[in-house]
Amino acid sequence: MASFQAQLEESADRVTVALDALLARADGPEARLASAMRYAALGPGKRIRPFLTLAAGRMLGADERGLLRAGCAIECIHAYSLIHDDLPSMDDDDVRRGRPTVHIAYDEATAILAGDALQSAAFEIMAGADTHPHPSVRLALVEGLAKASGARGMAGGQMIDMLSPQRVGDDIGVLTRLHRMKTGALISFSVEAGAVLAEAGSDARHALEGYAHDLGLIYQIVDDLLDAEGLPSIAGKAVNKDARQGKTTFVTILGVDGARERARHLAAQAKEYLALFGSSANILKDCVDFVLERRS
């Protein structure tokens, strides 16, 4: 795991450098917008989604430059979603990764616009010629990213989350659907993007689909566990918010021990999907343990 941590950090650094080059340092009267976009996208972060794109794509022989660009596009979507989720009318969070959220560091209008423009930037980056030489591959990525982030993906999941607990109740099926959409769709697409860029066959894609599905759920269950147990200094954000807001989580339904057990079960299952790839999938397996054991 020490070596996994080093690889994750190395990948995060490369993504940050690439994003720094892709997100213009605009001058002129609109410079405030570019500044807020860069504050959100270039701040501290594990960059777990681009890491998954790079790891899956490298395993399948995809070109490095395209993987990095696709990972940056996905990270822009993730960054935009965090800005909007933190807004006062949404989750109303003042702190994210140990820093003031964008609407606190700037203002609410700037935060909304920075999220909007990061979404446009994501599609511009993904569609760009450097992502892959074949237009049809880039188009598949654009369509996949739009689906993962739209009404049947991330945005739809956040809508259900805003309506929780009324809509979720104690129904673990609805809760799973919520997180499958809210965080799972983009995590799944991060893995899928690597396979698309490698032009992988359907066996590989299906195996990675199963893997990513379980990984996304583990990610959310651990998030709920961290919120229920964590210290703000560890999580880098406000904790115990779910309980204060009366939200349904995997912990409120399954209890702490039940949620941990569920996550461990999913972790074993996620690794089984990778059997197809032998030892070349070791880094993706390590990623399961990392997500399972993370403390922030």
Added chain:
Amino acid sequence: MASFQAQLEESADRVTVALDALLARADGPEARLASAMRYAALGPGKRIRPFLTLAAGRMLGADERGLLRAGCAIECIHAYSLIHDDLPSMDDDDVRRGRPTVHIAYDEATAILAGDALQSAAFEIMAGADTHPHPSVRLALVEGLAKASGARGMAGGQMIDMLSPQRVGDDIGVLTRLHRMKTGALISFSVEAGAVLAEAGSDARHALEGYAHDLGLIYQIVDDLLDAEGLPSIAGKAVNKDARQGKTTFVTILGVDGARERARHLAAQAKEYLALFGSSANILKDCVDFVLERRS
């Protein structure tokens, strides 16, 4: 002009029907999101942007179905921008086209998410196989739409607008840049999309670029004139807001007569760009007069 009005209405109806089919009537707990997206995108509207795509593309021989899809994608971007611009932290408008704005009819969180998801939907529609048989054409449209809506286009222009009057002052250069970005970029892209779908040559593209540039500015000058003079029942939204908010507009800088004169001058210039196309461009010429003389 009577026949122009009929053609505009016919085009608007077709766009509304196509959008109705493209924007899913989702069920499940996230149905509220789909409902808000449809409320915003399918409500009353002139659909002037898709009209421009259809008119330019038909003139140049593009396929009808692709023009309609591209027009729908552009209308989704326009609809999302109106939802977000109307938010309390932005322009704080309660009424739009004679109906409650989305954050009034629903709530603020739903409005933010509906805008976000309409942006994703726009890219998904544009990238779809039915837009054009050649992937490279669809990619060019995706890239163009992302640029027109992003930090150097619509979102960047709205950022400058939020910082007005401090940043704009009485500088007509900055004001023109603001509107060139905020409304001009998407209007220009609407015309360009028709040319891209027709795979038109560079002479035609450059002529249409000049035309669309001027049309966008006329549109904004007339907006400022309507705001300064209009009655809410005509404009379908709150008026006199610019003056109340101390905003710089073409009217505050040029005066009512000066702004009218500027718009008329631009209208003549816009029509000159169309000389290349002879009488086949009559509908685009009529569109200039329509935008110049519109009362809402």
